[in-house]
Amino acid sequence: MADVDASRQSVKSxxxxxxxxxxxxxxxxxxxxxxxxxxxxxxxxxxxRIVDSLRSVGFLEQEASRDxxxxxxxxxxxxxxxLTNLPLYREAPPFVDTLAKSSGEDVHLCVFDGxxxxxxxxxxxxAANPHNTVITMEASPCHSTSVxxxxxxxxxxxVIDRIIRAGLPRFTPNTIVDPDQLRAELAAIRERGYAIDxxxxxxxxxxxxAPIRNATGRVxxxxxxxxxxxxxxxxxxxxxxxxxxxxxELLSLRLGYQPxxxxxxxxxxVERDAGERSERPRRTPAGAEQEHPA
Numbered sequence: 001m002a003d004v005d006a007s008r009q010s011v012k013s014x015x016x017x018x019x020x021x022x023x024x025x026x027x028x029x030x031x032x033x034x035x036x037x038x039x040x041x042x043x044x045x046x047x048x049r050i051v052d053s054l055r056s057v058g059f060l061e062q063e064a065s066r067d068x069x070x071x072x073x074x075x076x077x078x079x080x081x082x083l084t085n086l087p088l089y090r091e092a093p094p095f096v097d098t099l100a101k102s103s104g105e106d107v108h109l110c111v112f113d114g115x116x117x118x119x120x121x122x123x124x125x126x127a128a129n130p131h132n133t134v135i136t137m138e139a140s141p142c143h144s145t146s147v148x149x150x151x152x153x154x155x156x157x158x159v160i161d162r163i164i165r166a167g168l169p170r171f172t173p174n175t176i177v178d179p180d181q182l183r184a185e186l187a188a189i190r191e192r193g194y195a196i197d198x199x200x201x202x203x204x205x206x207x208x209x210a211p212i213r214n215a216t217g218r219v220x221x222x223x224x225x226x227x228x229x230x231x232x233x234x235x236x237x238x239x240x241x242x243x244x245x246x247x248x249e250l251l252s253l254r255l256g257y258q259p260x261x262x263x264x265x266x267x268x269x270v271e272r273d274a275g276e277r278s279e280r281p282r283r284t285p286a287g288a289e290q291e292h293p294a
Contacts, residue, residue: 016042020050021059021071030068086111088212088221089120091254096121096223099247103240105227108207110147112220114159115166116140117148120221140201143168143182144175146209147222150195153186154211154219160186174200194241195222199229206232208240210248215256223248 023031023039033051037044051069054060058074092109100107100123110117116139142148142163152160160183168177176182189195197207209224225232225240232240253259 017050024071030070032068092121095247095251096123103225103243105225108226109223112151144171144201146195146197146207146224150209150211150222151219153189171201172203174198194245204229208244210245212248213252213257
């Protein structure tokens with residue numbers, strides 16, 4: 001019984017530490033103990049004890065001249081390790097490169113962390129070295145980006161509701177901030193298989209994204225082409241959508257996805273019948289089999 005109580009207490013302590021770490025954000029990069037206590041609802045003495053522990057292992061860093069703290073580089077190191085250990089990170093580079101070459105546009109590859117999209121890889125056409133990918137742990141919202149909407153469209157209603165409850169901030173005049181409008185947009189994405197960012201996250205930037213599935217068939221990431229709306233015109237969207245969906249499907253296959261199996265919302269696998277399997281066309285671009293055997 002004593003061991004069980006000690007285990008429960010350890011879990012509670014871990015959750016409290018996580019609450020303190022999650023009190024920080026992009027806009028609140030530095031916080032005092034008082035501010036952390038207010039955000040978490042934990043007693044100030046408890047927060048102070050947790051902060052000392054987190055600082056001792058490098059998860060928090062203290063400002064030299066002030067009683068304020070920021071997230072430590074140790075967290076960045078762990079996050080970078082987590083990304084590089086993802087099968088998606090290891091398998092994606094050839095697909096990202098090919099899509100960038102065939103589209104002539106920037107390519108972004110992001111994974112869904114349950115709340116937002118985290119960059120895993122990117123290829124920028126204007127970069128001095130387009131093959132030099134630096135992990136910055138940058139994240140983007142789900143409701144205003146093509147990778148975000150392409151991923152969110154295939155999540156459960158509970159996840160979609162949670163994202164909506166967290167807020168739909170406006171970034172441009174085109175950002176979808178109405179929950180009903182967003183749900184309608186997600187339904188359209190499920191129907192056509194790809195998402196469009198119509199200058200919703202950044203002005204004059206249009207993106208086309210498609211979902212990526214893991215071995216169980218669950219959508220957990222997305223890939224997109226991104227460029228100026230003057231260059232990526234609405235007339236080009238169907239052509240880019242075909243490219244993006246093809247590469248998303250090929251990458252999904254490389255990750256173990258089996259198109260002949262469906263994954264309903266309850267997670268139960270359902271086999272398609274033989275007739276449906278035989279009639280299902282494969283979208284494979286010329287030369288892709290040589291570059292990406294799937």
